Amino acid sequence: MSRRAPAALAKHDADAAVFSALAHPTRREMLLILNFRGGTMSAGEIAARFSCRWPTVTRHLQVLERAGLLSVTKRGRTRVYRLKRRVLLDALDGWRRWFGASKPA
Amino acid sequence: MSRRAPAALAKHDADAAVFSALAHPTRREMLLILNFRGGTMSAGEIAARFSCRWPTVTRHLQVLERAGLLSVTKRGRTRVYRLKRRVLLDALDGWRRWFGASKPA
DNA sequence: CAATTAATTAGCGAGTACGCTAAATAATGC
DNA sequence: GCATTATTTAGCGTACTCGCTAATTAATTG
Numbered sequence: 162m163s164r165r166a167p168a169a170l171a172k173h174d175a176d177a178a179v180f181s182a183l184a185h186p187t188r189r190e191m192l193l194i195l196n197f198r199g200g201t202m203s204a205g206e207i208a209a210r211f212s213c214r215w216p217t218v219t220r221h222l223q224v225l226e227r228a229g230l231l232s233v234t235k236r237g238r239t240r241v242y243r244l245k246r247r248v249l250l251d252a253l254d255g256w257r258r259w260f261g262a263s264k265p266a
Numbered sequence: 267m268s269r270r271a272p273a274a275l276a277k278h279d280a281d282a283a284v285f286s287a288l289a290h291p292t293r294r295e296m297l298l299i300l301n302f303r304g305g306t307m308s309a310g311e312i313a314a315r316f317s318c319r320w321p322t323v324t325r326h327l328q329v330l331e332r333a334g335l336l337s338v339t340k341r342g343r344t345r346v347y348r349l350k351r352r353v354l355l356d357a358l359d360g361w362r363r364w365f366g367a368s369k370p371a
Numbered sequence: 372c373a374a375t376t377a378a379t380t381a382g383c384g385a386g387t388a389c390g391c392t393a394a395a396t397a398a399t400g401c
Numbered sequence: 402g403c404a405t406t407a408t409t410t411a412g413c414g415t416a417c418t419c420g421c422t423a424a425t426t427a428a429t430t431g
Contacts, residue, residue: 177291184289185419186282189361196365204378217420219379238377238428246366256294257358260301261351290389309408322390324409329388343398343407 179252182228187211188221192230195244203239284357287333292316293326297335300349308344 182188194210195202208218222242225231229248234241287293299315300307313323327347330336334353339346 180285180288180294183285187419189285193364205376208378213419214421215378216380216422220419223379235427240378250362250366253358253362257355257362259298261355292389310406313408318389319391320408321392321410325389328409340397345408 176252176256178228179230179249180256182224182230185221185224187213188225191221191225192244192249195231195242196246200244200246201241203236203241205239207242281357281361283333284335284354285361287329287335290326290329292318293330296326296330297349297354300336300347301351305349305351306346308341308346310344312347 183192190211191207194207198206204219204222207222208215211218222231222233226233226242230245231242232245234243288297295316296312299312303311309324309327312327313320316323327336327338331338331347335350336347337350338348
């Protein structure tokens with residue numbers, strides 16, 4: 162086994178936006194809620210589940226989108242956000258792989 | 267399958283310090299370096315690998331320690347930091363399990 | 372086309388994060 | 402005990418985060 166961290170740092174940097182996005186509890190909760198509700202929700206449906214105001218929700222969603230964790234499509238006057246589960250899982254698993262053997266869930 | 271996120275939010279909150287700690291690239295790199303070097307290093311050995319000044323390193327180490335990701339023991343006039351791999355893995359895996367099936371490595 | 376609904380953008384203020392230098396503490400060695 | 406080595410603590414400035422309210426854009430409806 163290597164004693165160095167060769168590709169780790171490059172990988173690491175690529176996931177920077179994801180880890181920054183995950184730092185805020187509201188954003189983690191948004192990902193969970195999106196996940197439990199099937200992966201797609203309108204901005205309004207999301208906003209309804211949080212106590213902060215709509216502009217604050219919008220900004221959190223933008224952070225998640227810029228991190229590549231959500232995609233958004235306009236449908237009429239609503240905007241539908243979709244969880245990009247694979248991006249989240251890849252970032253998490255990619256990071257996790259550097260530490261210890263994978264766990265049998 | 268449940269449509270709600272019951273224990274997810276509690277679990278989530280418990281890992282808040284870990285996710286905050288992981289938000290900074292230097293701290294992620296510290297965890298990687300500690301991992302690749304066997305899990306224990308003195309503050310000085312760690313500091314030597316980063317371009318920021320020693321007090322800055324100290325503070326990052328404290329953040330990691332408060333998140334439960336490192337433990338520290340005094341040995342003479344040096345301080346030895348130890349990676350608490352299990353805490354990191356549990357936080358990561360615990361969060362990850364809410365999303366999709368376990369990965370096909 | 373005026374009004375309503377859905378959501379964003381603009382911009383502000385308080386708090387936090389992160390870098391730094393200088394000073395302090397703690398253990399070791401002469 | 403005085404100097405040296407290892408590390409932390411104190412304190413400062415800049416920059417970013419996150420909440421808010423007010424104003425704006427865009428699509429729908431009467």
